[in-house]
Amino acid sequence: xKSIQRSLFQCVRCxxxxxxxPVLDEVGWESASPRGRIMVMKSLQDGDxxxxxxxxxxxxxxxxxxxxxxxxxxxxxPMMVQTARRELVKRGIxxxxxxxxxxxxxRSGNALGESSRSWPxxxxxxxxxxxxxxxxxxxxxxxxPETAARTLQLLNRFGVSMLSDEQCCGSPLLRTGFSAENLxxxxxxxxxxxxxxxxxxxCAGCYTTLKKDYPPRLRVLSVPEFLAENIPLLDMKPLxxxxxxxxxxxxxxxxxxxxxxRQVIEAVCQLREMKESLELSRCCGxxxxxxxGYRDLSLRMARRRLQDVPTGVDYIVTSCPMxxxxxxxxxxxxxxxxxxxxxxxxxxxx
Numbered sequence: 001x002k003s004i005q006r007s008l009f010q011c012v013r014c015x016x017x018x019x020x021x022p023v024l025d026e027v028g029w030e031s032a033s034p035r036g037r038i039m040v041m042k043s044l045q046d047g048d049x050x051x052x053x054x055x056x057x058x059x060x061x062x063x064x065x066x067x068x069x070x071x072x073x074x075x076x077x078p079m080m081v082q083t084a085r086r087e088l089v090k091r092g093i094x095x096x097x098x099x100x101x102x103x104x105x106x107r108s109g110n111a112l113g114e115s116s117r118s119w120p121x122x123x124x125x126x127x128x129x130x131x132x133x134x135x136x137x138x139x140x141x142x143x144x145p146e147t148a149a150r151t152l153q154l155l156n157r158f159g160v161s162m163l164s165d166e167q168c169c170g171s172p173l174l175r176t177g178f179s180a181e182n183l184x185x186x187x188x189x190x191x192x193x194x195x196x197x198x199x200x201x202x203c204a205g206c207y208t209t210l211k212k213d214y215p216p217r218l219r220v221l222s223v224p225e226f227l228a229e230n231i232p233l234l235d236m237k238p239l240x241x242x243x244x245x246x247x248x249x250x251x252x253x254x255x256x257x258x259x260x261x262r263q264v265i266e267a268v269c270q271l272r273e274m275k276e277s278l279e280l281s282r283c284c285g286x287x288x289x290x291x292x293g294y295r296d297l298s299l300r301m302a303r304r305r306l307q308d309v310p311t312g313v314d315y316i317v318t319s320c321p322m323x324x325x326x327x328x329x330x331x332x333x334x335x336x337x338x339x340x341x342x343x344x345x346x347x348x349x350x
Contacts, residue, residue: 004080008045010073011038017067017077022283023060023290026300031057034067034077041084050093058084059095060297062290063175064249064283078288085177094177097293102178109167109183111138119149130161133196135187135210137203138168139321144337147321151202151223151339154346158230160200163190171205174213176289184214191218200226202339204248204320205287211255222251224319224338228260231267236345241269241314243341246305246327247281248320261319261338268345275308282308286326302330317341 017034018024030036031053040057044050063078071077088094104113117124134155140148152162167187170180191199198219201207210220227234245265251257258278265271276282285291285301306327309316316335318324327335 004041004083005045007075007080008038008042010075011035012073014072016070016072020066020070020280022064022066022285022301022304023062023297025304026297027060032060034061034071037061037077037081041080044084044087050088055088055093055095058088059098059176059293060290061288062249062283062285062298062301063288065253066249066280066283069253069279081288082175082177085175087177089177095293098176098178098289101172101176101289101292105168105173105180105183109165109186110142111168111172112142114142117141117145119145119152122149122152124164125152125161126164127161127194130159130194130196132158132160132198132200133191133194134160134162135166135169135199135201135203135206136162137201137206137321138172139325140202141166143325144321147324147337147340148202150343151337154234154339154342155200155223155226158226158233161194163187163194165190169201169203169206169209170213171209172289172292174209175205175287176292180209180213188214202319202337203322204250204254205322208250208254222255222257222260222319224251224257224261224264227338227342228263231264234342234345235347236268236342237347239269239341239345241341242272242312243269243315243317244272244274244310244313245277246274246284246316246318246323246335247277248318248323249281249283249287251319252281253279257319261317264338264342265317268341272310272313274310277308284320284323284326286322291322291326298326299330302326306330306332315341 024033136148167183173180282305285298291298
């Protein structure tokens with residue numbers, strides 16, 4: 001807890017974060033707000049013994065970062081929460097659900113505990129050399145393989161390949177207090193063996209992890225960034241569609257990737273913005289381990305996000321498979337990845 005000591009005292013308890021926190025909107029308790037969590041962390045630093053209430057306070061944070069961009073004192077509550085979670089895990093204190101998540105990833109190499117992956121209509125490449133790598137992520141690999149296959153087919157036009165034995169990037173473990181050292185080592189060894197200098201991610205959580213937690217020598221791009229750079233070369237036809245775009249927290253607020261997905265969308269169809277978008281986009285509720293440990297709370301946040309969708313749109317488009325899952329499970333079927341939209345628009349098809 002020493003690493004966040006300064007931030008604990010930097011918080012002026014103004015409560016600005018309470019007005020934007022998606023978890024507080026659903027739970028209502030002060031302990032579910034960033035300010036409340038900071039008070040909980042202060043009590044831990046003062047020697048209080050963590051109980052169930054402490055775990056619920058810290059583990060219900062989605063790490064969406066809207067409190068960070070709103071904080072007049074300039075502190076980063078999600079960073080503090082992740083640090084506190086890590087300290088508790090070191091002391092053997094965590095939830096059963098997160099322990100199971102850690103065991104699943106450690107055993108299978110992916111957050112879903114799957115033993116093998118298979119994508120429809122495509123043979124997964126086994127490259128010997130590649131300069132550009134597509135990193136699909138666990139959700140795309142095992143829950144949305146059709147989207148992953150379309151994304152790879154799009155990127156393959158530009159010489160992009162992928163790892164033959166992609167492991168979880170480590171995000172689910174790092175966000176919940178566990179170590180991801182072995183996973184990261186495996187991915188890095190494969191990337192270096194191929195001679196790749198650029199990794200292109202199809203998942204917002206993977207993007208943040210590869211960008212911030214892996215060695216800085218890697219160039220990391222998101223699929224929206226790569227597609228925006230290559231709009232003239234994609235040869236897309238206009239689509240008679242109206243769509244809205246949901247900003248994933250780990251692309252938008254975390255890295256300010258706002259314009260690139262919108263550039264791609266506006267190149268093929270009409271974009272209608274959500275009620276809350278860009279820096280103020282509501283979290284889908286799926287991140288930070290919340291979907292794993294508090295599914296009902298996670299889906300309540302997703303349903304509230306769906307209230308921001310403008311009427312008359314054909315699809316909600318996003319750039320994160322976790323957001324796709326949560327928004328679909330919350331009751332909206334037509335939620336698609338940006339790569340799915342581009343695949344519809346490519347003239348000769350995929």
